[in-house]
Amino acid sequence: MTSERALAETAKAWPFEEARKLLKRLDGRTPDKGYVLFETGYGPSGLPHIGTFGEVVRTTMVRDAFARLSDIPTRLFCFSDDMDGLRKVPDNVPNKEMLARHLGKPLTAIPDPFGDAHESFGAHNNARLRAFLDAFGFEYEFQSSTDFYRSGRFDAALLKVLERYDEIMQVMLPTLGEERRRTYSPFLPVSPTTGRVLQVPILERKLEAGTIVFEDEDGRKTELPVTGGHCKLQWKPDWGMRWAALDVDYEMSGKDLIDSVRLASRICKILDGQPPEGFTYELFLDEKGEKISKSKGNGLSVEEWLTYAPPESLSLFMYQKPRAAKKLYFDVIPRTVDDYLTFLGKFEGEAAEKRLENPVWHIHGGEPPREPVHLTFSLLLNLVGACNAEAPEVLWGFISRYAPGASAQSDPILAKLVDYAIVYYRDFVKPTKRYRGPTADERPAFQDLLTELEALPDTADGETIQNRVYEIGKRETFPSLRDWFKACYEVLLGQEQGPRLGSFFALYGLPESRALVARALAGEDLARA
Template sequence: MTVDRRLAAEAKAWPFKEAQDLARRLDGRLPDKGYVLFETGYGPSGLPHIGTFGEVARTTMVRRAFEALTGMPTRLVAFSDDMDGLRKVPDNVPNQDMIRQALGRPLTAVPDPFGTHDSFGAHNNARLRAFLDAFGFEYDFRSATDCYRAGDFDAALIRVLERYDAIMAVMLPTLGAERQKTYSPILPVSPSTGRVLQVPILSYDAAAGTIVFDDEDGSRVEQPVTGGRAKLQWKADWAMRWVALDVDYEMYGKDLIPSAELSGKIARILGGRQPNGFAYELFLDADGQKISKSKGNGLSIEDWLRYGSPESLSLFMFQQPRRAKRLYFDVIPRAVDEYFAHLRSYHAAEEPAKALENPAWHIHGGNPPEGEPPVGFSMLLNLASACNAEDKAVLWGFITRYAPDATPETQPGLDLLVGYAVNYYQDFVKPQKTYKQPDAAETAAIRALATKLAEMPANTTAEAIQDEVYEVGKLHGFDNLRAWFKLLYEVLLGQEQGPRMGSFIQLYGRAETIRLIDDALAGKFA
């Protein structure tokens, strides 16, 4: 990835704008730690979802833009707040009674309801890492439990005790009267139950590094804040982590802007500073509601990859991150085709500056691959609809006739698209198909199209077929050709929208299209 830094300094794509802001903050100087640190946070109280992936993908886009702009070494830490106490039982996990009995304990001390790992936190961490690894992200995984227990945060925790009153002065005005009575930025871990306690700190000794509190059994306890025997409330924890790790850049959802501002104040109290940030809009489900890990509404990581390519998911994350978007199944086909359109545009661009604005540059970290499949995803979906495909072999029978050199072995990327198309058709298109029975005039028009197709030479191009489809529609009174094509889609495919008919007929075959017309007009689909 070799980029003219002058072009990178002028690039307008949002990852470059973020990189430019970070470079200005650093004033061209490499931090004392020897690298620029990007961080993403994950709360493993629920299963990872696409929003979690989106934060890592977008942060990586900024990271690569920053490297191209400055040449400085960087690292990305994927941090899991797995020492957080489990507050409620997620709706989308098994063995909920078992989980309910462990409420309040750190996520890494809650039994794994799936029975595959030592804890619920470890299970969700593994799910996150497996997905990030599958996408080829370069990152360092850090566990809050490991950091607290290993003493990585001990010095910062002592600093919290030293600045305890100042932190309280920042936090208390943001809380209600009742919460003010019990709030403490430090949450002790009960020595008797192992639960993370939301209790007042009765006294503290910064020099000794200890706190005094009343345990759940009523006994008064004095214990160190170090070594994993306490953790911080999350706003204070976020700030402490920024300071302890010297984080330079972190994204967060728009709903966390007030929390980030508070954490920034605490970071300054602790002697550090808030990293550069980017507040992205939240994803919405099909009903316009915020996606929640615990509710399991919206798409899971596995859902998207059943119906669309990883690159299409990355494109969805790249596009308009400051705008709320529905994240549901119907966005996938368009994202798949748009990815290849951007890839084609990238390689056709003659000006290097335009390449830096192309989503393909950011999806592939500056090295987009060459080539694209001979058949688009939307066309594959329509082909699956026309032949009611149950498996990939059916579609490949048509594809190899259309593109003789294409096979699953020579075109593995296309083979993946074929699989996505079959899955999407079976799960979403087929159940919604409703075929229209045409009236006498409509039937005559469609029969005329079949006759015209039978008269065409074998080598007729897709454009020539499209022209003839137009002419047949005009001759039969369809002044609005959009209505003519809608009729064809409803009668032949059982749907209101469909492909460019010339290209579809060339791919599907003229003889097969004539047979499709005969079956539809005979009422075999209704």
């Protein structure tokens, strides 16, 4: 552990840089509360989404890195803002009419529209969040805003907000439009008559009594304590209050919340707290380069990604360049899976200091699986297409010949990739395939390819085959080698890009590869083969 700690102190991977920043903030000492607190936030008016996963997995990576640098205990709170009032009825829920009758009420005071025996809509979505996080094996502690407000755990901080009301207003009012300023208050009282969370002006503050006075929805002047769940805070003051009340040490947030972080930090300081160490990550873009929006539905969900690829590949996508905007759509999946396999294949042979720079160290908390990487995902996709396989057993017939000893039992990662490849090929690759026959100018090269493949023994390896394919491209009349390989992909695989051909022919088998070229030369429709 000592040697690993020494290496971690200079490791350049961004989670280690973040962890060292946090350790410096603590001056190497355990906080008075006895642990370092990492936090992520979640608004449970909708179901968990890919941004939720990204924030938790990245925070976990920093937490794991911190554990290699220090023996200070850590905790991770996944905090649900479930006392927020429901502002609009989500599109993806049943019983919309029922929900519409409860608009404005805290999410935890609204009946569950799904009828799943949860005590509220908020409780339903919180359960979904926990199941979502548990499915990935995250180590975390779920926390409910409603529980903290109603149990009194925020009471001391809320009374301090009341005491320093004017200072907080000085922070918030310049950020608001003229109309909003006239009614704004950090406190949102919960109406005792309707149960709704109200955005109303505060008519009077009574510091000694710890109460506020406002006009309720029935027009009557009403006095409520700011404690005990009778009020909640607007979300930016709420964020700063929570940081101060819990003494949060580290929290990430997206680029779109930079101004909110600044305001929450000022409020945290007004409440005698120290804002947490932070990390600003970039937002995801769709394939057109537009910002992903839940309301637009132009993104890629966690469930969709996991239909076609393992969770480790999604973790890698989150790990790589978190401060750069990245396109998140289906075409990035195969490349990301192959990048994961590449990093996994390198790990075993790397020096200790290099392992800490390898993304799989961070994806697997320092203990990546030890399994040989026999095949890339791209190769598997092309194998599925070449043999029109819809059953894993068919693919395993080719794989076991290419990699003797490999099996679904001994190679669980590969076994999962086989299943994913079949589904991804069916949904995304097959519909886009466009085979063509070789042109008159190309036919000599393909005849040459068939001759070379026939001259090779069936046991020839991928590198040997690749050299022959390469030599054909150099000696035939193609403007460039790229044009030769492109012709091979279009004629034999029905696509403009493809795998390393030597590896593909070796995996598919030389007898099958010779037959494939022969059928193309004979003018057969390979799409129907």
